[in-house]
Amino acid sequence: MAQRTRFDWRGQDIISIRDLSREQIEDVLNHAQQIRPDPQMLVGKVMASLFFEPSTRTQLSFTTAMHRLGGRVIGFSGTEGTSIVKGESLQDTVRTIERYADVIVMRHPLEGSAQFVADTVTIPVINAGDGANQHPTQTLMDLFTIKKFHQRLDDLKIGLVGDLKYGRTVHSLAIALTRFRKIELRLISPPNLRMPPAILKELAGIVPYSETAELDLRDLDVVYVTRIQKERFPDIEEYEKVRGAYVINLKACEMLKPSAILLHPLPRVDEIAPDVDALPHAKYFDQVQNGVPVRMALLKLVLVGS
Amino acid sequence: MNGELKVSKIKNGTVIDHITAGMAPAVLKILGIERGCPDTVIVAMNVKSQRLGLKDMVKVENRALAAETVKKIAIIAPQATVNIIKEMNVVEKIHVELPRDLIGIIRCPNRNCITNSSERVVPYLTVESRDPLTMRCHYCESLVEGPAAELLL
Numbered sequence: 522m523a524q525r526t527r528f529d530w531r532g533q534d535i536i537s538i539r540d541l542s543r544e545q546i547e548d549v550l551n552h553a554q555q556i557r558p559d560p561q562m563l564v565g566k567v568m569a570s571l572f573f574e575p576s577t578r579t580q581l582s583f584t585t586a587m588h589r590l591g592g593r594v595i596g597f598s599g600t601e602g603t604s605i606v607k608g609e610s611l612q613d614t615v616r617t618i619e620r621y622a623d624v625i626v627m628r629h630p631l632e633g634s635a636q637f638v639a640d641t642v643t644i645p646v647i648n649a650g651d652g653a654n655q656h657p658t659q660t661l662m663d664l665f666t667i668k669k670f671h672q673r674l675d676d677l678k679i680g681l682v683g684d685l686k687y688g689r690t691v692h693s694l695a696i697a698l699t700r701f702r703k704i705e706l707r708l709i710s711p712p713n714l715r716m717p718p719a720i721l722k723e724l725a726g727i728v729p730y731s732e733t734a735e736l737d738l739r740d741l742d743v744v745y746v747t748r749i750q751k752e753r754f755p756d757i758e759e760y761e762k763v764r765g766a767y768v769i770n771l772k773a774c775e776m777l778k779p780s781a782i783l784l785h786p787l788p789r790v791d792e793i794a795p796d797v798d799a800l801p802h803a804k805y806f807d808q809v810q811n812g813v814p815v816r817m818a819l820l821k822l823v824l825v826g827s
Numbered sequence: 828m829n830g831e832l833k834v835s836k837i838k839n840g841t842v843i844d845h846i847t848a849g850m851a852p853a854v855l856k857i858l859g860i861e862r863g864c865p866d867t868v869i870v871a872m873n874v875k876s877q878r879l880g881l882k883d884m885v886k887v888e889n890r891a892l893a894a895e896t897v898k899k900i901a902i903i904a905p906q907a908t909v910n911i912i913k914e915m916n917v918v919e920k921i922h923v924e925l926p927r928d929l930i931g932i933i934r935c936p937n938r939n940c941i942t943n944s945s946e947r948v949v950p951y952l953t954v955e956s957r958d959p960l961t962m963r964c965h966y967c968e969s970l971v972e973g974p975a976a977e978l979l980l
Binding site: 655719 | 946
């Protein structure tokens, strides 16, 4: 059953979590909660899936979302075999594609590329990741997962663990959490991978936060783990030392309170031990599954409105 | 001498007054005269000012400023005033004003921003706060804090 909304989403771009108010975020999540597969909903609509960089989860879940609503998908993954390798500009590429499609979903290595494309074309654009900048649909599915298991997005203690410097998912999530009340953040990272000052400035006065290098998971409602990448360290020994200190294993999970949930944007390498998957806290595969209803809701909203 | 500033007047041209102390060289750069100019240029730095404590001043003979130039000056010297001089008299006094949208005025510092790529995209920053000055790239959302004279185009 279609849900009523006070926002006019039809034709809108989804570029950055910064563009969304609390009410808009909640509206998307409410739609995602109610949406069901409907082969008629987007029949005749075409989604252009432009992945200038490869992706497993994001691309497949957008494609799945479109198929479940009866729409069709065109596009590419990687630029091989396209005119881009001949030197065609991004601007010309998307000006061409807007003649074929009703919505563009794009991942591109350059930061700001999604906004540029949104300014260039007349059809809606959904950002599926622009370099290290934004990945708003990931943040929406993170929030959807938190709400699903805690039934609220206010009054939560949330720990962000791992690479807080380069990880765009934790930046976007932190910014999104400024829209909600009584949030407390615990920022757990090695000293060289702390949350950037620009993000901390956005939190200041709105979301109380503490920074620590110690893997302290006590009292948290949500633990959001990110991968620490080897290439961020000049010294391999330093990396090995740090990596071991931020692994979520069964022993670390003893600190968790019973209702705490463990999230991870995936892909996981070894920052969460596989035997943790069997614990009731482990919700990262539910999180990845939630990408489909969230993207179904977004595609529906921007293509046909509510 | 009673502490007053003694600087020659110009006959025709522009006086940029109330420049943030120390920013006169950046203003010369904006005017494109940091390596010399055929006309008279008078530069005063760190002179007393009732309004600013200390200020810089630049006088340029036979020069009118384009609107884009005034916007650039507003980034590095938000208190500046631009006086248009004709026949030794001030005929117009403009308080520089920083617009919200800075298009083609200042570049984004993020090397991986689309505006610094081979795509031909004009840099576009928006002013988030005037005091203290903070600007954000319209495209990649990078934050620029302070006057950032080195980023001016």
